[in-house]
Structure formats: structure tokens, C-alpha cells
Amino acid sequence: MNKAGERLFNGLIKENPTFVLMLGMCPTLAVTTSAVNGLGMGLTTTVVLTLSNGIISLLRKVIPDKVRIPAFIVVIATFVTLVELLLEGFLPSLYDALGIYIPLIVVNCIILGRAESYASKNPIIPSLFDGLGMGLGFSVALTMIGALREILGAGEVFGYEVMPASYVPASIFVLAPGAFFVLAGLTAIQNYLKIEGEKKGKDMSKIQSGCGTDCKTCKEQCKEREEK
Amino acid sequence: MNTLKKVSSNPHIRGKVTTNHLMLAVIIALLPACGFGIYNFGLGALWVILITVASTVLTELLYEIILKKPITIGDFSAVVTGILLALNLPVSVPWWICVIGGVFAILVVKMLFGGLGQNFMNPALAARCFLLISFTSIMTNFECDAYTGPTPLALLKQGEVTNVYDMVIGRCNGTIGETSMIAIVIGACFLLLLGVIDLRVPGTYLLSFVIFVGLWGPAGFDLQYISAQLAGGGLMLGAFFMATDYVTRPVTVKGQYVYGIFLGLLTFLFRIFGSSAEGVSYAIILGNLLVPLIEKYTRPMAFGKRRGM
Numbered sequence: 001m002n003k004a005g006e007r008l009f010n011g012l013i014k015e016n017p018t019f020v021l022m023l024g025m026c027p028t029l030a031v032t033t034s035a036v037n038g039l040g041m042g043l044t045t046t047v048v049l050t051l052s053n054g055i056i057s058l059l060r061k062v063i064p065d066k067v068r069i070p071a072f073i074v075v076i077a078t079f080v081t082l083v084e085l086l087l088e089g090f091l092p093s094l095y096d097a098l099g100i101y102i103p104l105i106v107v108n109c110i111i112l113g114r115a116e117s118y119a120s121k122n123p124i125i126p127s128l129f130d131g132l133g134m135g136l137g138f139s140v141a142l143t144m145i146g147a148l149r150e151i152l153g154a155g156e157v158f159g160y161e162v163m164p165a166s167y168v169p170a171s172i173f174v175l176a177p178g179a180f181f182v183l184a185g186l187t188a189i190q191n192y193l194k195i196e197g198e199k200k201g202k203d204m205s206k207i208q209s210g211c212g213t214d215c216k217t218c219k220e221q222c223k224e225r226e227e228k
Numbered sequence: 229m230n231t232l233k234k235v236s237s238n239p240h241i242r243g244k245v246t247t248n249h250l251m252l253a254v255i256i257a258l259l260p261a262c263g264f265g266i267y268n269f270g271l272g273a274l275w276v277i278l279i280t281v282a283s284t285v286l287t288e289l290l291y292e293i294i295l296k297k298p299i300t301i302g303d304f305s306a307v308v309t310g311i312l313l314a315l316n317l318p319v320s321v322p323w324w325i326c327v328i329g330g331v332f333a334i335l336v337v338k339m340l341f342g343g344l345g346q347n348f349m350n351p352a353l354a355a356r357c358f359l360l361i362s363f364t365s366i367m368t369n370f371e372c373d374a375y376t377g378p379t380p381l382a383l384l385k386q387g388e389v390t391n392v393y394d395m396v397i398g399r400c401n402g403t404i405g406e407t408s409m410i411a412i413v414i415g416a417c418f419l420l421l422l423g424v425i426d427l428r429v430p431g432t433y434l435l436s437f438v439i440f441v442g443l444w445g446p447a448g449f450d451l452q453y454i455s456a457q458l459a460g461g462g463l464m465l466g467a468f469f470m471a472t473d474y475v476t477r478p479v480t481v482k483g484q485y486v487y488g489i490f491l492g493l494l495t496f497l498f499r500i501f502g503s504s505a506e507g508v509s510y511a512i513i514l515g516n517l518l519v520p521l522i523e524k525y526t527r528p529m530a531f532g533k534r535r536g537m
Contacts, residue, residue, distance in 0.1 A: 170328075170362035177361070181336075 011133025018141035038146025042139025053131030251304035257415035265404035281310030283330030312352035315405020416468035432488025440496035483526035
């Protein structure tokens with residue numbers, strides 16, 4: 001079970017798909033107009049991710065290497081169709097809010113990425129927990145972004161007023177540019193915490209950022225490598 | 229002597245023009261428009277200008293103090309941004325709109341990208357668009373003591389005839405700095421005479437806009453309609469003071485003509501076919517985004533090089 005706990009922690013924090021790996025940006029930016037939508041999208045993805053990880057892990061010795069991507073997509077698409085029909089039947093308001101982004105879960109790179117890089121190489125229990133951890137990390141991130149956008153753009157969280165009545169909502173935050181502002185702000189805070197922690201000598205390797213370096217030095221490193 | 233390494237080979241011509249000379253010239257050139265705005269809309273306009281300028285300058289100062297960077301407010305570029313932003317606000321805005329706009333312009337658009345010279349779009353216009361999208365009802369509320377009723381451009385959009393003479397003088401409704409064509413042109417002439425700006429971008433911008441409106445506009449080459457379109461809204465202010473911004477216009481001469489025509493086309497499309505009456509600010513920031521591409525394709529050939537090398 002230790003392995004399972006490690007996978008959960010990995011998905012939630014260490015390799016958080018949104019803030020660390022920067023995967024699945026399309027639904028992250030598009031559906032987080034409110035906390036409810038973010039949570040709904042995150043949980044839907046979690047269900048698909050956990051189940052598809054499990055099935056792919058079971059089938060990992062059967063699927064020929066050459067056609068593994070189509071095989072993964074068939075498995076994922078099956079679960080997405082299931083979830084889509086269930087949502088349409090039982091949560092029609094969420095179904096309407098998420099719209100085209102539910103079928104698009106099929107091509108969500110987090111799901112395909114976990115299938116390719118983890119589930120197709122590991123046994124079922126860790127794979128299930130890997131999917132669960134990643135999915136929950138995605139849900140937490142989407143809910144955070146959605147809640148912040150809702151607070152700034154509408155003065156509410158989960159539909160409840162939280163800001164004083166005199167607050168004038170800045171509706172740009174519910175529109176597309178607001179998604180970029182909020183995501184950039186949250187990622188900047190996370191990077192800041194990491195850099196400050198490293199300055200104080202703490203081991204911050206548990207919180208990775210996308211590449212651990214900035215673009216300028218990264219370029220220089222590439223140049224040095226070429227020269228060698 | 230380390231700093232000398234970056235300098236190219238001599239001989240060098242040393243100009244006496246510095247950034248803050250240019251910025252001072254722009255500030256002086258904006259004074260007629262500010263003055264007319266205050267005369268036209270009352271003391272409220274002065275407050276809007278002062279608060280906006282204070283918030284842009286303070287944001288830059290605080291950012292640089294907190295991040296321990298060299299203080300650059302002495303180059304007056306934040307003041308120019310503040311004045312331009314204020315001239316693009318209606319007089320009825322509450323004070324916090326000015327502050328949010330000023331902070332957004334300097335912090336998000338300018339300083340986070342590396343300060344003056346690194347901003348990818350005009351900070352004042354970006355802030356105006358941010359405010360316009362965020363607080364649409366406040367930003368399009370042109371009710372004030374001096375005037376009631378819609379701006380001349382909104383009237384034009386509804387197909388009504390406006391008084392062009394009043395629009396040229398500036399006796400009409402709108403944002404603080406955009407109403408008076410005469411005040412803006414006086415400032416622009418001052419800059420043109422000093423050589424701070426040239427006519428390439430504003431000239432092609434206005435000319436192509438006139439041609440597009442004449443060819444495909446609702447009224448054809450109707451002198452009254454075209455002059456109303458020219459004098460109305462932020463076109464003059466945008467063409468002379470914001471499209472000519474050194475940082476966000478192309479550096480190549482050919483590119484500046486392309487940029488001007490592109491701005492004219494976009495403004496025409498937004499104004500005639502768009503849902504709102506005004507489109508200058510969106511046109512210019514979209515143009516700003518295309519500047520790297522324009523520069524890439526209009527880079528002059530180095531001497532001795534052949535095409536395709």
C-alpha cells in the first residue's frame with residue numbers, strides 16, 4: 001500500500017498535472033469559469049483516468065507495442081462515452097456547462113500520457129492509484145482556478161456570495177483571458193515558494209516546476225550541449 | 229571597462245536625445261488634449277488624470293523597490309502611460325477604476341515583461357481593453373454633467389447625422405481625451421515638428437481607414453460621414469499617440485506602412501461591422517501582437533546579400 005500512497009502524493013502534489021506538468025491546458029482554461037464547473041470536469045476526468053489506467057494496466061501484456069496508442073484510445077473513448085451518457089442522464093446542468101469538453105476528454109493528454117508512461121508498464125493497483133492521484137490533482141487545480149475566477153469575476157464561490165456587496169465583479173475573469181491570468185498567477189506563486197524554499201536550504205524537490213529552470217538558462221544549456 | 233564589450237565598432241554618433249526628453253515631448257504634446265478634456269468635462273477629468281498618473285508611477289516605483297531593481301520612473305514613461313490611459317476613460321469612472329487600470333498597465337503589461345522597451349503591447353491600451361471587458365457598464369457610461377446621450381460614434385452607428393463641426397472642436401461626448409480633434413492634432417504637430425514621431429504609421433493608418441470606409445462603408449465617399457468617422461472616437465488619439473509608440477510599432481520602414489494599413493483595416497472592420505461603435509483600441513493592440521511577424525517579413529536585406537541566402 002505504500003506504493004499506492006506514493007502514487008497519490010505524486011499525482012496530487014509532486015507531479016500535479018496542471019501546475020507542474022502543464023498538461024491538459026485546454027479543459028483547464030476553457031471550463032473553469034466557475035468552481036462547480038472546474039470540480040465537475042476534474043471529477044469526470046478522474047473517473048475516466050482511474051478506470052482507463054486500470055484496464056490498460058490489465059491489458060498491458062496483450063496490447064502489441066505498435067498499435068498501443070489506438071488501443072489506449074479505444075479504452076479511453078469507451079469510458080468517456082459511458083461517463084458522457086451518465087452525465088447527460090443524471091447531471092444535465094453540468095453536462096450543458098461542460099459541453100464539447102466532455103467528449104474531448106478522449107484526447108486529454110493527461111489520460112493518454114498516464115496510459116503511455118505509467119499504466120502500460122506497471123501492475124494494476126499502482127496504476128489505479130496513479131490515475132486517482134493524477135485525477136484528484138487535476139480536480140484540485142481546476143477547482144482552485146474555477147473558484148478564484150468565480151470570486152474575481154462574479155463575487156461568488158459555488159454560487160454563494162462571498163464578496164461584500166460593494167464589490168464590482170471584473171467580468172474579464174469569467175471570460176477566456178481571466179483563465180490565463182489566474183493560471184499564470186497560481187503558477188507564479190508556486191514557483192516563488194519553490195525558489196524561496198531552496199534559498200533557505202530546504203529540499204524542495206518534492207515540489208517540481210515544469211523544468212526546474214528558466215527559459216534563458218535553459219537555452220544556454222542547450223547551446224553548451226551543442227558545442228560539446 | 230566591461231560594459232564596452234557590447235558596443236559595436238566605432239565611429240559612433242552621440243545624440244543628445246534621451247528617453248526622458250522624448251517622453252517629456254509626448255507629455256507636452258498631450259497637454260492640449262488634457263486641457264480640453266478638463267475644460268469640456270469639468271474638474272472631474274483632472275481628478276481622473278491625476279489619479280491614473282499617480283497609480284502608474286507608484287506601481288512602477290513600488291515594483292522596483294520591492295524587487296530591488298533600478299528605479300526607472302525618472303524616464304517619465306509611466307507618466308505618459310498614465311495620461312494616455314486617463315484620456316481613454318470616460319469622466320464618470322470611479323477612482324478605483326483608474327487605480328486598477330494603472331496597476332494593470334504597468335505591472336502586468338509593462339514590468340512583468342521586463343519594463344520599458346520589452347512590453348509587447350501598448351500598456352495604456354491594454355489596460356483600457358482590460359477595463360472595458362471587465363467593467364463594461366462603467367466604462368461605457370458616458371453620462372456626465374456636461375453631456376447626456378450617446379457618443380457621436382454611437383449615433384453614427386445608428387445611422388444618424390452628427391455635427392462634424394462640434395466633433396472637430398470637441399464639444400461632444402466621449403472619453404476625456406478623444407473628443408477634440410483640434411487639441412490632438414495640435415499636440416501631434418508639435419511632435420511631428422520635433423521629429424519625435426513621423427507620419428508613416430498615422431498617415432497610412434488614417435488614409436487606409438478613409439479608403440476602406442469610402443469603398444465599403446455604409447455611406448460610400450460621403451464627405452460628411454467620413455469626416456465624422458475621422459473626428460469621432462479615439463481614432464486621432466490612437467493614430468498619433470498610441471500607434472506611434474516606439475516599443476510596439478515595427479522598426480522597419482516597410483513594416484510601418486504594413487502596420488498602418490493593417491490598423492486601418494481592423495479599425496474599419498470593428499467600427500462598421502463590429503457590435504460596438506468604437507474599435508481603435510482593439511485594432512491597435514491586435515496590431516501590436518502582429519508586429520514581430522511584420523518585422524520578420526519586412527527586414528531589409530543586408531548589403532551584399534542575395535535573396536534566399
